[in-house]
Amino acid sequence: xxxxxxxxxxxxxxxxxxxxxxxxxxxxxxxxxxxxxxxxxxxxxxxxxxxxxxxxxxxxxxxxxxxxxxxxxxxxxxxxxxxxxxxxxxxxxxxxxxxxxxxxxxxxxxxxxx
Ligand SMILES: [Cu+2]
Numbered sequence: 001x002x003x004x005x006x007x008x009x010x011x012x013x014x015x016x017x018x019x020x021x022x023x024x025x026x027x028x029x030x031x032x033x034x035x036x037x038x039x040x041x042x043x044x045x046x047x048x049x050x051x052x053x054x055x056x057x058x059x060x061x062x063x064x065x066x067x068x069x070x071x072x073x074x075x076x077x078x079x080x081x082x083x084x085x086x087x088x089x090x091x092x093x094x095x096x097x098x099x100x101x102x103x104x105x106x107x108x109x110x111x112x113x114x
Contacts (some may be wrong), residue, residue, distance in 0.1 A: 015092060020099070023106075024045055028041065030108075030110070031109060035112060041065055041092055042077065042079075045077070047099045048097070049098060052094055052097040053094065054079055056092045058086065059086055061089075065079040065081050068080060069105070071095075088111070088112060089110070090110055090111070091105045091107060092111060094107070
């Protein structure tokens with residue numbers, strides 16, 4: 001009975017939208033990390049997110065990434081960078097639609113070592 005009540009309260013919060021945004025919890029590479037290789041760009045969310053746009057910028061400008069995740073809502077987004085990235089600092093920017101329908105965005109950076 002107590003669990004049912006709690007679920008009702010959580011559901012009520014979701015309806016108000018106050019605490020309902022999905023958000024990024026973890027990225028690969030981790031934000032501010034220094035790495036030797038980048039096999040995958042991944043973003044884990046605490047709830048479903050429809051990632052509508054992702055871009056990666058490096059020392060030589062915009063880098064094309066190949067989405068492995070489509071436009072469906074996911075708890076983990078994945079994209080593949082090119083194989084021959086030069087060393088330097090990279091920034092990933094993403095935009096998406098939260099599970100509650102709100103537009104969200106985020107960014108993280110990492111450094112690819114020589
Ligand atoms: Cu929201």
